[in-house]
Structures are given as structure tokens and as C-alpha cells.
Amino acid sequence: MFTNYSAELTKIVRVFQLENILPDLDLKGRVITRKxxxxxxxxxxxxxxxxxxxxxxxxxxxxxGYLESLEPEERRLAICHLFENHIPCIVICKNLEVFPEMIQYGMKYNVPVFRTKNTTTDFTAEMIFWLRSELAERIMLHGVLVDIYGEGVLITGSSGIGKSEAALELIKRGHRLIADDAVEIKKIADQTLVGTCPELIRYMIELRGIGIINVKDLFGVSSVKQSKTIDLVVKLESWDGTACTYDRLGLGEDYMEILGNKVLCNTIPVRPGRNLAVICESAAINNRQKKMGQHTAREMEEKLRNQLDK
Structure with a gap:
């Protein structure tokens, strides 16, 4: 069961730089709950x-334009009926004139009236995108999120298996950290998951034996990023020599379900001597190649079939 999230009206005014036509109305505590x-x-x-x-x-x-075309009494009634429905706020685009009736009924029904210089198309597009992110369903997962060659890779696994160490090596190799230990994932569209980090631990990595380090301070701003779409999950697990479940060819594909979306998941066995950073890089590149239509395992399978046919 997901929590219903809300966006504060004061934050919307600040983010979109809206002109407050009725500054006497108190905006504190007012929220928007619809995307x-x-x-x-x-x-x-x-x-x-x-x-x-x-x-x-x-x-x-x-x-x-429609309101301008109405007779004064018709316009007054049209605006009155709109405001008496207890709408959360109204925004007038392109710095158009604010009708006196809007000020009158805004004060009467306690409805904030704002104005923006942006065109209606631009404002509505940006507002919908922002609200979908702000009010999106979300979940907190234990793991590390890294941007590897433009692919958002979520590294999961049991505590102490080496997720943070792999992330640190990836950062040294030029990739970017989004979150360590706690990854907040938002579902902003049917096929889009975006991961970010809680403000309290943003840009931090915990390394056992050393402690908490600030990646942004140590490696510079180019080593971090605030958010990233999740394209691939790399699941680390301790090596089991008796297991026969590890994928050797790459023909089969496993998925991890997050907020109803299926994300491709590669299970990587961990044992001493394996370079997890290089493996994560290879997984990210391979995933990007698949998106571009190049599937190495299937091409190899096709070559083998042709050879057998001969």
C-alpha cells in the first residue's frame, strides 16, 4: 500500500516563480495532492x-479570451461558480490581465490567484512533469545507485558483501554516485523509475574500517549526481560452488519488480579476486548494447546453429 504524497503550495510558487496576486492569503499548510x-x-x-x-x-x-467575450454579469457568475467549488489555486499564464472578479472571489472563497509570464503550453508541461516527480509513488531500497556510462545501475546484495567498495572503485574510474546504502526510488511514469538519495546522506559513502566519506568533497562535483533513471539491477551474492543457477551465456533474462515495473537483473556471484567494478561496467555496457539491438549471446547462438547446420 503506497502513501499519498503532497506538494506544498509555497514550494510551487518558489519553484515556478509565480506572482502572488493575493498576498494577504496565507499559503502555509496548503498542499496539492493531484499530479x-x-x-x-x-x-x-x-x-x-x-x-x-x-x-x-x-x-x-x-x-x-472567452471570459473577455462575456457580458460583465455573465463573467462575474462564471468566475464565481469556478471559485465556489473550492479549487486549490488558479494560475493565469502569459501575464494576462487578472479580472477584478478573480480578486473578489479569491478573497471571498480563500482561493490563491497566481500569474506567470510563461506560455500556457510551457507552464502546463513543466508543471505536470514536476508534479509527477513530486507526488510519485516511491519506495526505499537498500543498495547503491551509480551512473555507469549513462546507465543507472542499482547494486543490491546483503550487508557487507561489497556494494560500497564497488561503488568507490567505479567513482575512481570516472562514474558518478547517486546514492549509497539507501536509494529512494520514484515511479514517475509507467516505464520510468528514478532513483535519488535522502538529503541527510547525499553524496556520502560508508566504508567499513574507514567510516563515512563525502564523495563530492573528495572526488569533486563531477563524481556525483542527484538523480538517475534505473536501467539495470546488479545483484551481488556470495559465491556458491554447488549452485548451477548462474547464467553462463546470457540468453535468459531475470527481472526484479520495483513498484510494479520490471527491471533487468543480473545476479553476480562474489568471491575473492573478482573485480566487481569491471563486472558492473561490463553489465552496463552490455545492457546499453541490447537497447541498441546488439545481443551478443543471441548472435553467438545463431552462429552455433549455422555451424551445426553445415
């Missing part, structure tokens, strides 16, 4: 069936 926005064209025309009044309401040139 979608609404352009109330139909509502201004009087159609309120299945109206999503808990969304951010956006007024663009079309809605503004």
Missing part, C-alpha cells in the same frame, strides 16, 4: 459534471 492540472474551459461555460476541483486550475489565452 494532473486542469484548464477550466468547460467549467467557465457552465459544465461542471465530473469536475476535478482538487487540481491546479490554469487559465490560458483561450479561457481568458
Amino acid at each position: 494532473e492540472i486542469n484548464r477550466p474551459a468547460l467549467q467557465l461555460a457552465g459544465y461542471y459534471y465530473r469536475f476535478d476541483n482538487d487540481r491546479v486550475q490554469v487559465i490560458g489565452r483561450v479561457e481568458h
Whole structure:
């Protein structure tokens, strides 16, 4: 069961640099809980069936032009009906004129009114993207997330198996750390998982015998990154000489389910002498090659079949 997340209205004003038309209204404690926005064209025309009044309401040139075309009393009633539905806020784009009725009913029904210089298309696109990230379903996993050659690789495994040590070697080889120990994963789209790190331990790595180190301070800003899509899971487990489950050819593919999304998972047996950093690099490159249509294991299988046919 997932928690319902919210975005503070004060944060939205700050992030999108909105002009607050009604500064006397207290914004503290107000939150947005819906990822979608609404352009109330139909509502201004009087159609309120299945109206999503808990969304951010956006007024663009079309809605503004329609209100301008109305007689004063019709415009007053249209704006009154919209505000009396207890909408969370309204945003007017392109620095269009704010109708006096909006100020009047904004104060009466305690509805904040904002304005932005951005076009309606740009603002709605950025707002939807931001809200999907801010309100996304999320989960915290134990592991290390590293950006390897542009692939987001989540390294998992039991405590003490060598995840942080592998990440440190990868950083020294020019790759970037996103999170160590605790990885917060958000599902921002049906096929997209994004990993980040809690603010408290951001850019930190714990190394047994040494302690906690700050990767950003030691290796520079080029060695860290705030977030990354998760493209591959590398699961480290202790070597079991009797096990026959380790993939030798790469024809089969295992997946790890995270928030309902399936992510390709490579299980890597760990034993003394194995260079985990090089293995993780190879796994990332191989995964990227598969995305580009080059599957080495299948090509090898095809060559073998052709040889047998001869």
C-alpha cells in the first residue's frame, strides 16, 4: 500500500516563480495532492459534471479570451461558480490581465490567484512533469545507485558483501554516485523509475574500517549526481560452488519488480579476486548494447546453429 504524497503550495510558487496576486492569503499548510492540472474551459461555460476541483486550475489565452467575450454579469457568475467549488489555486499564464472578479472571489472563497509570464503550453508541461516527480509513488531500497556510462545501475546484495567498495572503485574510474546504502526510488511514469538519495546522506559513502566519506568533497562535483533513471539491477551474492543457477551465456533474462515495473537483473556471484567494478561496467555496457539491438549471446547462438547446420 503506497502513501499519498503532497506538494506544498509555497514550494510551487518558489519553484515556478509565480506572482502572488493575493498576498494577504496565507499559503502555509496548503498542499496539492493531484499530479494532473486542469484548464477550466468547460467549467467557465457552465459544465461542471465530473469536475476535478482538487487540481491546479490554469487559465490560458483561450479561457481568458472567452471570459473577455462575456457580458460583465455573465463573467462575474462564471468566475464565481469556478471559485465556489473550492479549487486549490488558479494560475493565469502569459501575464494576462487578472479580472477584478478573480480578486473578489479569491478573497471571498480563500482561493490563491497566481500569474506567470510563461506560455500556457510551457507552464502546463513543466508543471505536470514536476508534479509527477513530486507526488510519485516511491519506495526505499537498500543498495547503491551509480551512473555507469549513462546507465543507472542499482547494486543490491546483503550487508557487507561489497556494494560500497564497488561503488568507490567505479567513482575512481570516472562514474558518478547517486546514492549509497539507501536509494529512494520514484515511479514517475509507467516505464520510468528514478532513483535519488535522502538529503541527510547525499553524496556520502560508508566504508567499513574507514567510516563515512563525502564523495563530492573528495572526488569533486563531477563524481556525483542527484538523480538517475534505473536501467539495470546488479545483484551481488556470495559465491556458491554447488549452485548451477548462474547464467553462463546470457540468453535468459531475470527481472526484479520495483513498484510494479520490471527491471533487468543480473545476479553476480562474489568471491575473492573478482573485480566487481569491471563486472558492473561490463553489465552496463552490455545492457546499453541490447537497447541498441546488439545481443551478443543471441548472435553467438545463431552462429552455433549455422555451424551445426553445415
